[in-house]
Amino acid sequence: GENVEQHPSTLSVQEGDSAVIKCTYSDSASNYFPWYKQELGKRPQLIIDIRSNVGEKKDQRIAVTLNKTAKHFSLHITETQPEDSAVYFCAATANNAGNMLTFGGGTRLMVKP
Amino acid sequence: GAVVSQHPSWVICKSGTSVKIECRSLDFQATTMFWYRQFPKQSLMLMATSNEGSKATYEQGVEKDKFLINHASLTLSTLTVTSAHPEDSSFYICSAYTPTAGNQPQHFGDGTRLSIL
Numbered sequence: 001g002e003n004v005e006q007h008p009s010t011l012s013v014q015e016g017d018s019a020v021i022k023c024t025y026s027d028s029a030s031n032y033f034p035w036y037k038q039e040l041g042k043r044p045q046l047i048i049d050i051r052s053n054v055g056e057k058k059d060q061r062i063a064v065t066l067n068k069t070a071k072h073f074s075l076h077i078t079e080t081q082p083e084d085s086a087v088y089f090c091a092a093t094a095n096n097a098g099n100m101l102t103f104g105g106g107t108r109l110m111v112k113p
Numbered sequence: 114g115a116v117v118s119q120h121p122s123w124v125i126c127k128s129g130t131s132v133k134i135e136c137r138s139l140d141f142q143a144t145t146m147f148w149y150r151q152f153p154k155q156s157l158m159l160m161a162t163s164n165e166g167s168k169a170t171y172e173q174g175v176e177k178d179k180f181l182i183n184h185a186s187l188t189l190s191t192l193t194v195t196s197a198h199p200e201d202s203s204f205y206i207c208s209a210y211t212p213t214a215g216n217q218p219q220h221f222g223d224g225t226r227l228s229i230l
Contacts, residue, residue, distance in 0.1 A: 043206060102159075103158075104156065106155070
């Protein structure tokens with residue numbers, strides 16, 4: 001089955017700096033890669049996703065890149081703000097519609113004011 | 114649109130009690146519902162996948178007789194933790210899937226924090 005590794009497990013940045021979180025996956029058939037933000041005690045919220053037919057996607061301060069050959073994808077947050085502090089999870093699935101997600105271990109991002 | 118309601122949000126009960134958690138898709142029909150468990154500072158771990166009208170598929174290591182899943186309709190799935198013990202204390206989250214609801218494939222409930230004394 002799919003295995004998703006996520007690094008780093010914790011990340012502390014100064015407000016205004018950029019943050020990068022990286023994930024690798026094992027199943028070459030995976031073709032959908034969402035990123036979730038989870039605040040303490042709350043549901044995961046989809047913040048951005050990418051499908052295997054594109055290499056990069058951007059939404060304001062958030063971007064995701066995908067390297068299918070190397071089987072890794074990354075989340076980039078620019079101009080970080082204190083409200084970006086949360087746990088971020090990457091995920092992957094071999095079903096293009098997002099069925100059966102396998103999650104990475106999570107990254108606790110702390111943005112210091 | 115694509116709202117998933119999960120109840121209760123918080124349960125505290127004595128060891129040996131059975132607890133039922135409901136997951137409802139409010140404005141769409143979910144072909145599949147997923148149940149996850151999340152321990153503190155850990156990731157979401159898939160427990161089981163349920164399709165309406167059929168038996169749930171459990172992940173390796175998840176006891177099907179302890180975690181009973183019923184998916185009686187396209188809008189409701191329930192997870193019953195039978196004879197709960199302190200080690201079952203966790204955050205349980207459901208999600209509902211349909212290819213036509215919204216632009217994200219899985220829609221998560223708010224989660225249920227289960228504390229077994």
